[in-house]
Amino acid sequence: MNRKITIEPVTKIEGHGKVTVFLDDKGEVSDAHFHVTEFRGFEKFCEGRMFWDMPVITTRICGICPVSHHLASAKACDDLLGIEIPPAAKKLRELMHMGQFIHSHSLHFFFLAAPDFVMGYNSDPLKRSVIGILEKDPDLARKAIKLRKIGQTIIDKVGGRPIHPVTAIPGGMSKPLSHEDRFNLKNMTKDAIALSSLSVEIAEKILESAPISDLGDIKTAHMGLVKNGNLELYDGRLRMIDENGKIMEEFNTGDYLDYIGEHVEDYSWLKFPFYKKKGWPGGVYRVAPISRLNVADRISTPLASAKMKSITDRRPLQANMYYHYARTIELLYAAERAFELLSDDEIVSRDVRVRVDRKEGGSEGIGVIEAPRGTLIHHYWTEDSKISKVNIIVATAHNNKAMDLSVAGVANAYIHKGAVNEGILNKIEMAIRCYDPCLSCSTHAIGKMPLKVDIVSRDGTILKQMRKD
Amino acid sequence: MGKIKVATGILQGCFGCHIAILDLHEELLDILSSMEIVRSPINDVKDVPEVDVGLLDGSVSNMDNENVAKIFREKSEKIVAFGTCACLGGVPGLRNLFDLQSVLNRGYIETESTVDGKIPSSDEIPKLLPYVKALHQVIDVDYKLPGCPPTPQRIKEFFVSLLNGREPVLPKKNLCHECLRQHKEMYVPKREFITDSVHSITELEHIDETLCFLEQGVLCMGPATREGCDSRCIKGNTPCRGCMGPTDDAMEQGAKMINALATILPAGGLMFLEDVVGVGYRYSMPVSIIPHVMEGK
Numbered sequence: 001m002n003r004k005i006t007i008e009p010v011t012k013i014e015g016h017g018k019v020t021v022f023l024d025d026k027g028e029v030s031d032a033h034f035h036v037t038e039f040r041g042f043e044k045f046c047e048g049r050m051f052w053d054m055p056v057i058t059t060r061i062c063g064i065c066p067v068s069h070h071l072a073s074a075k076a077c078d079d080l081l082g083i084e085i086p087p088a089a090k091k092l093r094e095l096m097h098m099g100q101f102i103h104s105h106s107l108h109f110f111f112l113a114a115p116d117f118v119m120g121y122n123s124d125p126l127k128r129s130v131i132g133i134l135e136k137d138p139d140l141a142r143k144a145i146k147l148r149k150i151g152q153t154i155i156d157k158v159g160g161r162p163i164h165p166v167t168a169i170p171g172g173m174s175k176p177l178s179h180e181d182r183f184n185l186k187n188m189t190k191d192a193i194a195l196s197s198l199s200v201e202i203a204e205k206i207l208e209s210a211p212i213s214d215l216g217d218i219k220t221a222h223m224g225l226v227k228n229g230n231l232e233l234y235d236g237r238l239r240m241i242d243e244n245g246k247i248m249e250e251f252n253t254g255d256y257l258d259y260i261g262e263h264v265e266d267y268s269w270l271k272f273p274f275y276k277k278k279g280w281p282g283g284v285y286r287v288a289p290i291s292r293l294n295v296a297d298r299i300s301t302p303l304a305s306a307k308m309k310s311i312t313d314r315r316p317l318q319a320n321m322y323y324h325y326a327r328t329i330e331l332l333y334a335a336e337r338a339f340e341l342l343s344d345d346e347i348v349s350r351d352v353r354v355r356v357d358r359k360e361g362g363s364e365g366i367g368v369i370e371a372p373r374g375t376l377i378h379h380y381w382t383e384d385s386k387i388s389k390v391n392i393i394v395a396t397a398h399n400n401k402a403m404d405l406s407v408a409g410v411a412n413a414y415i416h417k418g419a420v421n422e423g424i425l426n427k428i429e430m431a432i433r434c435y436d437p438c439l440s441c442s443t444h445a446i447g448k449m450p451l452k453v454d455i456v457s458r459d460g461t462i463l464k465q466m467r468k469d
Numbered sequence: 470m471g472k473i474k475v476a477t478g479i480l481q482g483c484f485g486c487h488i489a490i491l492d493l494h495e496e497l498l499d500i501l502s503s504m505e506i507v508r509s510p511i512n513d514v515k516d517v518p519e520v521d522v523g524l525l526d527g528s529v530s531n532m533d534n535e536n537v538a539k540i541f542r543e544k545s546e547k548i549v550a551f552g553t554c555a556c557l558g559g560v561p562g563l564r565n566l567f568d569l570q571s572v573l574n575r576g577y578i579e580t581e582s583t584v585d586g587k588i589p590s591s592d593e594i595p596k597l598l599p600y601v602k603a604l605h606q607v608i609d610v611d612y613k614l615p616g617c618p619p620t621p622q623r624i625k626e627f628f629v630s631l632l633n634g635r636e637p638v639l640p641k642k643n644l645c646h647e648c649l650r651q652h653k654e655m656y657v658p659k660r661e662f663i664t665d666s667v668h669s670i671t672e673l674e675h676i677d678e679t680l681c682f683l684e685q686g687v688l689c690m691g692p693a694t695r696e697g698c699d700s701r702c703i704k705g706n707t708p709c710r711g712c713m714g715p716t717d718d719a720m721e722q723g724a725k726m727i728n729a730l731a732t733i734l735p736a737g738g739l740m741f742l743e744d745v746v747g748v749g750y751r752y753s754m755p756v757s758i759i760p761h762v763m764e765g766k
Contacts, residue, residue, distance in 0.1 A: 033593070041561070041572040056710060063487070064485070148494075166701075167705045266590055
């Protein structure tokens with residue numbers, strides 16, 4: 001009898017995502033689906049808006065990484081106007097972006113992932129949160145809060161607000177950075193480098209001690225921005241490598257449609273991007289921390305570069321467990337890069353924008369950036385300055401199929417002949433969490449992640465229910 | 470006094486309101502000493518315990534959202550519409566300008582990167598409602614805390630009110646009241662109008678950091694918008710876009726804005742306003758009469 005197992009890591013009360021594992025006649029895993037249950041329709045309702053409002057409308061796609069949408073959108077607007085923004089504006093935008101990486105990566109690592117490791121996988125779920133860490137290791141918890149606060153403060157001072165920033169406008173930035181803010185941020189960023197280094201050390205220990213083979217590891221191609229071969233988060237060209245680490249493509253972001261297609265499945269509101277030349281589903285690839293470290297030849301900042309070298313011989317990194325380590329290396333890079341930018345006197349230049357006219361007639365612009373969760377693409381068409389069409393590929397989408405494959409991989413290890421090992425609940429949760437999917441991450445922040453497994457026969461009868469509260 | 474029990478949930482939103490709670494940073498720890506978050510957003514429906522306060526952020530856009538809202542109502546002594554999406558529908562409410570089929574067609578068939586598209590239809594994913602709704606259009610709401618997202622300071626004040634058994638109160642005046650920008654001409658009685666057209670800030674030679682945006686010829690939603698956001702966008706040298714929603718005395722935020730503009734623009738000036746709907750109603754479409762007008766039925 002074919003059976004279907006439904007796992008709802010984000011149960012109905014939330015309704016944003018759940019997992020179904022399919023068993024074949026022999027009770028072995030045949031497939032797994034990670035369902036994204038959320039759809040808002042930005043690609044339609046942005047039609048008719050003025051292009052200069054897009055950087056403050058599209059931030060509302062995500063409250064965790066609004067800076068990514070803000071900047072990708074501003075870049076798309078610059079592109080459709082055909083203008084170059086002043087160097088100081090570029091630096092301010094990149095600085096805002098580094099603030100976001102510090103906030104988002106530390107949120108994920110300390111608030112979501114670390115509780116599992118610090119408190120133990122099988123500890124009381126109520127304690128398995130940053131609140132639990134606070135009781136067990138208050139010093140560490142306060143450091144985590146401090147690090148994330150530094151990130152949000154950078155965004156606030158450069159972007160005008162920590163959540164849904166406003167200062168990146170077509171043509172540059174709406175305001176320069178004050179000398180006072182620069183001085184304060186620079187001091188804070190020194191602390192951020194120290195705290196990020198600590199994060200890397202913790203992640204190293206996790207990597208050394210954790211069993212890394214049973215998290216649904218898969219081998220895929222990878223994609224990410226590079227600039228002259230360096231790890232790059234704000235600008236650059238897109239590079240794709242195959243599963244053995246060989247470069248398949250390196251292209252200008254404006255040509256993304258030649259390389260990236262999106263597949264639609266019935267079971268998810270989130271589409272499935274793929275590498276066009278290999279088609280669907282052969283063209284599956286991944287993005288985000290391990291992918292970025294895989295595609296880049298090197299990192300430009302000293303401390304992060306040294307850490308990257310320690311894993312160079314293991315590339316291309318494929319195991320999901322590397323996500324945490326890679327994420328902390330990026331965290332360190334972001335802190336170092338923020339310090340570099342703040343040390344540059346041009347960061348307080350008053351020359352932060354060029355005046356731009358309306359755009360009569362038709363135009364088109366593309367903005368691409370590395371969001372904390374991977375490559376983000378904004379593509380706008382305008383008619384007399386009004387948006388006529390919008391295409392957006394969000395970061396989590398690129399990993400959509402990989403999450404299915406990872407869940408199937410985990411399920412394979414825990415389900416045989418129809419017998420389901422209870423340990424599967426934890427591992428599926430951890431496998432999904434490696435990808436840090438945007439849709440669920442902040443909800444874990446002050447709580448736990450219960451799972452529900454229904455084992456259902458094809459006629460809909462529930463054969464068994466498992467849950468982890 | 471025992472700790473008050475709080476459950477928080479997210480309907481359809483961007484999670485920014487929950488991040489705003491975390492942005493209390495160390496102060497959150499103080500609040501948690503007198504408040505217990507017994508249920509985070511991701512708990513199983515059946516487990517929602519009776520709580521003193523249920524905090525819901527996000528708009529109601531699919532059938533799951535509706536169910537969750539109703540369950541929260543049943544279990545909570547007081548329900549808080551937390552953030553602008555819950556209070557007014559928010560940015561996702563702009564979807565109400567279009568019929569659902571055209572929104573789905575764009576997302577899953579017409580988009581340029583989509584290959585062999587189709588509209589997802591599995592029972593595993595919740596069905597979308599034809600229109601996005603604000604929370605009070607689905608369940609009774611006791612308190613509203615607008616803002617996209619509300620500032621951490623305002624969230625703290627709100628929690629402190631609850632902890633002390635006080636009714637939380639919202640600021641009543643419009644944003645111009647707390648905005649620190651100067652006015653040179655607006656309040657001086659004279660015959661000439663202040664500006665002769667409406668610009669985007671990107672068109673200005675110089676964006677004055679101290680002068681009222683309306684006096685610079687830029688549409689700023691301040692006059693039609695509730696204060697209480699610390700005028701963050703304006704301090705960021707960009708005009709207000711109205712995320713706090715209208716004040717209590719204004720039913721329609723967009724109409725209120727047009728009304729305000731009529732006093733400072735020349736007779737024909739309003740014709741320069743582009744995308745009046747997308748600016749005036751960016752955060753409040755589901756609670757305005759506009760979509761029903763467009764429906765024409």
